[in-house]
Amino acid sequence: xxxxxxxxxxxxxxxxxxxxxxxxxxxxxxxxxxxxxxxxxxxxxxxxxxxxxxxxxxxxxxxxxxxxxxxxxxxxxxxxxxxxxxxxxxxxxxxxxxxxxxxxxxxxxxxxxxxxxxxxxxxxxxxxxxxxxxxxxxxxxxxxxxxxxxxxxxxxxxxxxxxxxxxxxxxxxxxxxxxxxxxxxxxxxxxxxxxxxxxxxxxxxxxxxxxxxxxxxxxxxxxxxxxxxxxxxxxxxxxxxxxxxxxxxxxxxxxxxxxxxxxxxxxxxxxxxxxxxxxxxxxxxxxxxxxxxxxxxxxxxxxxxxxxxxxxxxxxxxxxxxxxxxxxxxxxxxxxxxxxxxxxxxxxxxxxxxxxxxxxxxxxxxxxxxxxxxxxxxxxxxxxxxxxxxxxxxxxxxxxxxxxxxxxxxxxxxxxxxxx
Amino acid sequence: xxxxxxxxxxxxxxxxxxxxxxxxxxxxxxxxxxxxxxxxxxxxxxxxxxxxxxxxxxxxxxxxxxxxxxxxxxxxxxxxxxxxxxxxxxxxxxxxxxxxxxxxxxxxxxxxxxxxxxxxxxxxxxxxxxxxxxxxxxxxxxxxxxxxxxxxxxxxxxxxxxxxxxxxxxxxxxxxxxxxxxxxxxxxxxxxxxxxxxxxxxxxxxxxxxxxxxxxxxxxxxxxxxxxxxxxxxxxxxxxxxxxxxxxxxxxxxxxxxxxxxxxxxxxxxxxxxxxxxxxxxxxxxxxxxxxxxxxxxxxxxxxxxxxxxxxxxxxxxxxxxxxxxxxxxxxxxxxxxxxxxxxxxxxxxxxxxxxxxxxxxxxxxxxxxxxxxxxxxxxxxxxxxxxxxxxxxxxxxxxxxxxxxxxxxxxxxxxxxxx
Numbered sequence: 001x002x003x004x005x006x007x008x009x010x011x012x013x014x015x016x017x018x019x020x021x022x023x024x025x026x027x028x029x030x031x032x033x034x035x036x037x038x039x040x041x042x043x044x045x046x047x048x049x050x051x052x053x054x055x056x057x058x059x060x061x062x063x064x065x066x067x068x069x070x071x072x073x074x075x076x077x078x079x080x081x082x083x084x085x086x087x088x089x090x091x092x093x094x095x096x097x098x099x100x101x102x103x104x105x106x107x108x109x110x111x112x113x114x115x116x117x118x119x120x121x122x123x124x125x126x127x128x129x130x131x132x133x134x135x136x137x138x139x140x141x142x143x144x145x146x147x148x149x150x151x152x153x154x155x156x157x158x159x160x161x162x163x164x165x166x167x168x169x170x171x172x173x174x175x176x177x178x179x180x181x182x183x184x185x186x187x188x189x190x191x192x193x194x195x196x197x198x199x200x201x202x203x204x205x206x207x208x209x210x211x212x213x214x215x216x217x218x219x220x221x222x223x224x225x226x227x228x229x230x231x232x233x234x235x236x237x238x239x240x241x242x243x244x245x246x247x248x249x250x251x252x253x254x255x256x257x258x259x260x261x262x263x264x265x266x267x268x269x270x271x272x273x274x275x276x277x278x279x280x281x282x283x284x285x286x287x288x289x290x291x292x293x294x295x296x297x298x299x300x301x302x303x304x305x306x307x308x309x310x311x312x313x314x315x316x317x318x319x320x321x322x323x324x325x326x327x328x329x330x331x332x333x334x335x336x337x338x339x340x341x342x343x344x345x346x347x348x349x350x351x352x353x354x355x356x357x358x359x360x361x362x363x364x365x366x367x368x369x370x371x372x373x374x375x376x377x378x379x380x381x382x383x384x385x386x387x388x389x390x391x392x393x394x395x396x397x398x399x400x401x402x403x404x405x406x407x408x409x410x411x412x413x414x415x416x417x418x419x420x
Numbered sequence: 421x422x423x424x425x426x427x428x429x430x431x432x433x434x435x436x437x438x439x440x441x442x443x444x445x446x447x448x449x450x451x452x453x454x455x456x457x458x459x460x461x462x463x464x465x466x467x468x469x470x471x472x473x474x475x476x477x478x479x480x481x482x483x484x485x486x487x488x489x490x491x492x493x494x495x496x497x498x499x500x501x502x503x504x505x506x507x508x509x510x511x512x513x514x515x516x517x518x519x520x521x522x523x524x525x526x527x528x529x530x531x532x533x534x535x536x537x538x539x540x541x542x543x544x545x546x547x548x549x550x551x552x553x554x555x556x557x558x559x560x561x562x563x564x565x566x567x568x569x570x571x572x573x574x575x576x577x578x579x580x581x582x583x584x585x586x587x588x589x590x591x592x593x594x595x596x597x598x599x600x601x602x603x604x605x606x607x608x609x610x611x612x613x614x615x616x617x618x619x620x621x622x623x624x625x626x627x628x629x630x631x632x633x634x635x636x637x638x639x640x641x642x643x644x645x646x647x648x649x650x651x652x653x654x655x656x657x658x659x660x661x662x663x664x665x666x667x668x669x670x671x672x673x674x675x676x677x678x679x680x681x682x683x684x685x686x687x688x689x690x691x692x693x694x695x696x697x698x699x700x701x702x703x704x705x706x707x708x709x710x711x712x713x714x715x716x717x718x719x720x721x722x723x724x725x726x727x728x729x730x731x732x733x734x735x736x737x738x739x740x741x742x743x744x745x746x747x748x749x750x751x752x753x754x755x756x757x758x759x760x761x762x763x764x765x766x767x768x769x770x771x772x773x774x775x776x777x778x779x780x781x782x783x784x785x786x787x788x789x790x791x792x793x794x795x796x797x798x799x800x801x802x803x804x805x806x807x808x809x810x811x812x813x814x815x816x817x818x819x820x821x822x823x824x825x826x827x828x829x830x831x832x833x834x835x836x837x838x839x840x
């Protein structure tokens with residue numbers, strides 16, 4: 001169908017540019033993701049992984065979700081259940097979904113519903129829990145459960161009601177185009193996009209049918225959760241990259257993700273196959289009392305942002321982030337984005353970066369370029385404690401193992417009849 | 421008291437750095453500004469000016485305010501009243517206030533109440549009306565009156581109620597420190613600060629005692645008024661510069677403002693004296709259908725932002741603005757801010773600019789440096805149509821006449837016993 005990889009890649013990129021994901025609803029996960037209605041099923045971040053191979057943060061979140069779903073009354077019961085093999089674990093990515101850090105998503109958790117107004121596909125992501133003790137970093141008791149119950153009973157329905165009052169929902173491309181001019185790279189910094197989202201929702205929340213208390217609590221939560229938009233950006237990235245993946249050809253990376261053990265990538269010309277290798281451990285800056293030795297290995301679906309070309313690749317849009325992740329000042333941010341331009345073959349006309357003299361964000365991560373140059377994408381990431389239940393201990397940067405890209409390139413060569 | 425101007429300037433700058441203005445209330449202007457309770461009094465932008473000398477936008481606003489206060493039933497009556505000399509016109513700046521463009525402020529208009537938590541002084545500014553036909557640009561009939569009545573009856577009380585629910589109000593320094601990392605320079609771009617302000621207020625508006633309709637209307641207005649924060653930033657600037665002006669010595673500019681005819685400056689060592697010269701006319705980009713020939717001469721108190729060292733001096737914080745005001749791209753923005761560093765003698769540790777490699781915004785505009793270098797501050801400004809009632813026709817940049825600074829320097833020399 002395509003004469004060569006370049007033509008195929010152009011088609012993939014055209015689909016990505018065409019996509020117009022809109023935030024249209026917030027619903028219980030089981031209403032969107034059929035697999036979750038079938039017995040005890042949990043979605044997780046990264047490529048497939050079994051319970052015994054999960055690292056602390058993901059195991060902790062499994063305990064938390066099992067208790068949230070009332071499959072277990074306490075952590076000991078939950079651990080026994082998980083070890084019994086009765087829980088089915090599926091990657092978010094195989095279910096039109098993404099999840100930050102552990103990525104554990106269960107049937108009664110509310111998810112963001114993002115619909116692509118052009119190609120029609122949907123993507124989902126759970127809601128950002130804010131900071132402190134949170135399930136995505138492996139905490140599972142007390143306030144974690146209280147917050148998840150509140151998100152299910154109050155925040156989710158309030159947001160759903162507000163979004164129902166906005167015809168066709170919120171145009172996320174337009175919102176993000178504005179936010180990238182305001183210092184967000186959408187992985188470690190989402191303060192502008194979160195504020196713009198609140199701005200779009202506030203009047204509809206206040207005008208909606210939720211109770212006054214629900215409205216006030218929801219607005220307060222959105223007002224103090226500066227990373228609320230991260231999960232929206234992830235669903236956006238998944239929606240866009242799945243649209244690109246419809247072109248079943250080319251060498252464009254359509255997913256990058258980590259389960260805490262393996263880094264996995266998917267490539268447009270190789271469908272749903274995972275190319276995996278052991279993850280690296282992020283390095284960066286640590287909160288007081290923690291050091292590099294506490295860092296969990298790289299984990300989470302949030303690298304979907306870098307798959308699209310934002311996050312670390314858009315470091316120059318967010319020089320504030322370079323300090324947060326320990327990557328230097330403005331000059332270093334510029335250097336990082338310039339280096340990334342070596343491996344992304346196009347730029348995104350929707351996401352113009354004023355600090356890059358209005359150049360568009362990176363777009364089209366090409367496995368060939370990664371292998372040729374030896375440059376791997378830089379990923380801006382939160383750092384979890386390696387033990388379950390402790391939570392976030394820092395933020396930094398990490399790179400995928402290049403072997404994922406090498407394997408994929410080899411598979412592409414075979415697929416295209418070029419045997420080594 | 422001070423051995424030389426340098427010591428005096430250091431004291432002025434110390435007061436400026438110490439100031440911590442907080443947005444604590446929104447009240448009818450007459451409740452804050454005593455002069456407004458005395459007969460038919462209007463505040464205006466810039467140094468003193470009489471009705472016949474006012475340009476179109478300010479005269480239009482005078483008609484609008486006279487009708488709003490029911491001093492006149494229609495424009496013809498209002499014009500006759502203004503020409504009769506029965507209206508007393510006072511500069512905002514002499515009443516702890518500032519006002520954008522015409523700056524016309526009357527007793528029943530709601531004003532932002534900004535209190536300096538350190539030195540105790542207050543500053544006031546009317547509320548931003550949004551875009552379209554607005555009084556500050558000289559429009560006076562129909563929707564202008566409807567909107568002002570709504571601001572008086574609905575928006576003002578709703579904001580007052582919400583602010584009363586926040587102990588000690590909103591720390592504007594902290595909010596602006598965040599917004600300047602998000603591409604705001606607080607004169608032509610306030611989208612981040614406006615969104616952060618909405619974020620701070622939304623839950624308190626929803627939790628307040630205003631009607632559901634008032635809450636929803638207020639949130640919707642704040643949500644779509646990206647320049648809402650301009651007026652807050654102006655009150656902030658006035659509050660801070662008035663704190664600096666308490667040191668009655670030195671060569672730091674404490675006010676720059678324009679009434680459409682004259683540009684006026686005040687200097688720390690010269691108290692409330694105005695040093696004036698005819699204004700220039702801004703040049704920049706015009707909305708479709710308008711040209712440079714339609715531009716009103718420079719007008720408004722909004723140059724209080726540049727007096728503080730934000731606005732045009734902080735162009736590098738807001739490369740997006742350079743395109744809006746027709747001043748080029750990122751490199752040009754950098755050049756402008758670097759040039760401004762020649763005439764501002766310090767930087768503001770509260771307002772770090774990531775795109776300037778985390779250097780603080782300019783601070784301490786020194787008349788000596790302006791005269792020595794011949795460099796005048798660049799002011800980012802909206803451009804009004806020169807005729808009353810038409811409104812904004814573009815945005816651009818403008819410079820003060822250097823003669824204001826030359827006169828002030830001469831007066832300083834005399835004041836300090838150095839006769840030329």
